[in-house]
Amino acid sequence: xxxxxxxxxHKITKRGQNVTFRCDPISEHNRLYWYRQTLGQGPEFLTxxxxxxxxxxxxxxxxxxxxxxxxxxxSTLEIQRTEQGDSAMYLCASSLFRTVQExxxxxPGTRLLVL
Amino acid sequence: AQSVTQPDxxxxxxxxxxxxxxxNYSYGATPYLFWYVQSPGQGLQLxxxxxxxxxxxxxxxxxxxxxxxxxxSFNLRKPSVHWSDAAxxxxxxxxxxxxxxxxxxxxxxxxxxxx
Numbered sequence: 001x002x003x004x005x006x007x008x009x010h011k012i013t014k015r016g017q018n019v020t021f022r023c024d025p026i027s028e029h030n031r032l033y034w035y036r037q038t039l040g041q042g043p044e045f046l047t048x049x050x051x052x053x054x055x056x057x058x059x060x061x062x063x064x065x066x067x068x069x070x071x072x073x074x075s076t077l078e079i080q081r082t083e084q085g086d087s088a089m090y091l092c093a094s095s096l097f098r099t100v101q102e103x104x105x106x107x108p109g110t111r112l113l114v115l
Numbered sequence: 116a117q118s119v120t121q122p123d124x125x126x127x128x129x130x131x132x133x134x135x136x137x138x139n140y141s142y143g144a145t146p147y148l149f150w151y152v153q154s155p156g157q158g159l160q161l162x163x164x165x166x167x168x169x170x171x172x173x174x175x176x177x178x179x180x181x182x183x184x185x186x187x188s189f190n191l192r193k194p195s196v197h198w199s200d201a202a203x204x205x206x207x208x209x210x211x212x213x214x215x216x217x218x219x220x221x222x223x224x225x226x227x228x229x230x
Contacts, residue, residue, distance in 0.1 A: 004158075006158075031216070033216075033217075035218075040222070040223075041222055041223075042119075042205050042207075042220030042221050042222050042223050043159070043205070043218075043220050044220070045217050045218065045219070048216060048217065056216075056217065091158060091159065093159075095216075097216075100147075100166075101147070101166040101167075102216065103149075103161065103164055104161075104218060105161065106151070106158040106159040106160070106161075107158050108157055108158040109157070109158045111156070
């Protein structure tokens with residue numbers, strides 16, 4: 001069990017550029033979550049997948065954000081035309097959903113700074 | 116809607132002293148409750164979780180938490196704090212839709228440990 005991994009760990013970009021983050025979940029986990037954490041706040045839910053199906057998206061996820069999990073394994077989160085307000089830590093978590101008692105395990109996060 | 120309140124933004128304790136971090140939740144049905152810890156620049160590590168049954172749950176690193184339905188609380192405790200416990204602690208609630216998905220986090224409590 002190697003844990004959840006995220007790449008890159010840090011990303012600095014200029015306003016208006018597109019960025020893409022990758023998350024590799026724990027291998028047997030069928031659910032994958034994305035959260036955003038701004039300074040001094042707790043993580044906020046963005047979206048989640050069960051296998052390759054995206055089951056829910058938060059209202060926080062504007063049209064500039066898109067997430068995919070094409071083969072039910074790794075996931076990508078893309079932000080188009082970045083804005084300074086997108087600066088945050090983007091956290092990925094995975095879980096094995098068999099019953100309602102699922103537990104999410106988090107990766108180290110990708111810290112995004114938009115200049 | 117579900118929500119979590121962590122009333123203490125910052126707590127300082129001496130090494131060896133006992134610790135209690137407060138968490139109050141708002142949720143109409145049976146909540147699923149979690150405590151996570153986050154070191155600076157890192158992801159979240161699960162300390163403990165409550166789904167049902169015994170209201171006193173044991174976690175890793177000597178932490179425990181008690182679910183009190185009448186007070187809508189899930190406070191985290193440790194009898195003797197170590198300097199390595201200095202970090203940010205997040206309480207989270209799930210349960211909307213009957214599953215633990217889509218966690219809602221509090222704003223966190225930053226723990227400082229003095230030697």
